[in-house]
Amino acid sequence: MxxxxxxxxxxxxxxxxxxxxxxxxxxxxxxxxxxxxxxxxxxxxxxxxxxxxxxxxxxxxxxxxxxxxxxxxxxxxxxxxxxxxxxxxxxxxxxxxxxxxxxxxLPRTRLIAHVLFRRTDPAGGPMQYLFCQTVFKTDWELPGGVVEPGESPRTGAVREVAEELGLAVEVGEVLAVDWLPPYLGWDDALELIFDGGELSAEQCAAMVLQPSEIAAVHWTSAEQAYPMLRAGAARRLKLITERPGATHYLEDGDPPG
The missing domain is CATH 3.40.630.30 (Gcn5-related N-acetyltransferase (GNAT))
Known part of the structure; x- marks a missing residue:
């Protein structure tokens, strides 16, 4: 009994x-x-x-x-x-x-908010995009990070950009919603990519990097960035830049099906 x-x-x-x-x-x-x-x-x-x-x-x-x-x-x-x-x-x-x-x-899934910033190449080349080289891994990331509990994704994206780059920005529409499978010890997650628009020369010059997280930033074309990104992130960037004007639902960088 x-x-x-x-x-x-x-x-x-x-x-x-x-x-x-x-x-x-x-x-x-x-x-x-x-x-x-x-x-x-x-x-x-x-x-x-x-x-x-x-x-x-x-x-x-x-x-x-x-x-x-x-x-x-x-x-x-x-x-x-x-x-x-x-x-x-x-x-x-x-x-x-x-x-x-x-x-x-019940299960809880991490929510990540990243921002895609662009600028016109000063040398007249293809459109350039901003990537962060972090201190804790080799592949590059877009600016942004994990959304805090009770924080909206948009607010989290703006906060992370302020912390990492020292920039006060507004973000635009969601370019992609990407489900990320378990990876490198992480559980699965959901990532939103916001449109950060085009940064001015003044904004680029005003960046102050967060030394505990950001080792450097890089402006490159999408094609130049692909080898430096996680495979799913590279596929996602290619889709976003080649098919603008839409919000893409993705699973590890690919459309489902």
Whole structure:
């Protein structure tokens, strides 16, 4: 028979442990008992234990993260542990509680906002585009970066350009929406490419590079940039520059299908 054990520490944090497969009612009852004396109640379950995780969700527990290879599993394998917690003042019923719980357990995808700036080649050659050479990798990037939680993509693009290049700019329409598959240890992400328009000679001269991230900037034609870009980014740049006047939906730089 499944039972839930409650341990309350000096930090007023209660910890739940059990054998077997507890249901929502058992976990909710144990949590209510624990929170009579504690400010916080938490539980740790194998990331693969879907029934226990579902019961914790239904009992109002929020997911707070993962400890990698922290729990022993079958055959001596070590399993990732999912940490769940509920606070004494958390909502546990109704639409708000449901949303707050699900907001911690549903997938989240990184959102990236980059900006494509252009200028007329002073030597009369093809249109040039601005690329950043970062301090942490060899391939070039467009100016921009990861959008902060609660920040709009457009605001994030403007902020990143100000941080990286010291320029206050407005950005135009979205040129491309590109889904990026997992890469170099990153999970998948969604990248928006905004039109930065043409920078003036005065703006180009006024750039102040962020030394912790940007080693140098380069103005080159699209064709000259292709070898310096990640393959998907090169395909995306080619499509944007050869088929202007549209917003392209892409997957790793290619139209789907």
């Amino acid at each position: 499944t039972s839930v054990d409650i341990t309350i520490g000096p930090d007023r944090t209660a910890r739940l442990r059990w054998d077997g497969a507890p249901d929502r009612a058992m976990i909710a009852t144990a949590a209510a008992q624990a929170l009579d004396q504690a400010d916080r109640v938490e539980a740790e379950v194998a990331d693969t234990d879907v029934p226990a995780r579902r019961a914790l969700h239904q009992a109002g527990f929020r997911s707070e993260g993962v400890r990698r290879r922290a729990l022993p599993g079958p055959g001596g394998a070590m399993l990732d542990a999912r940490i769940y917690a509920r606070l004494a003042d958390d909502e546990v019923a109704g639409p708000l509680a449901f949303s707050q719980v699900m907001n911690t357990v």
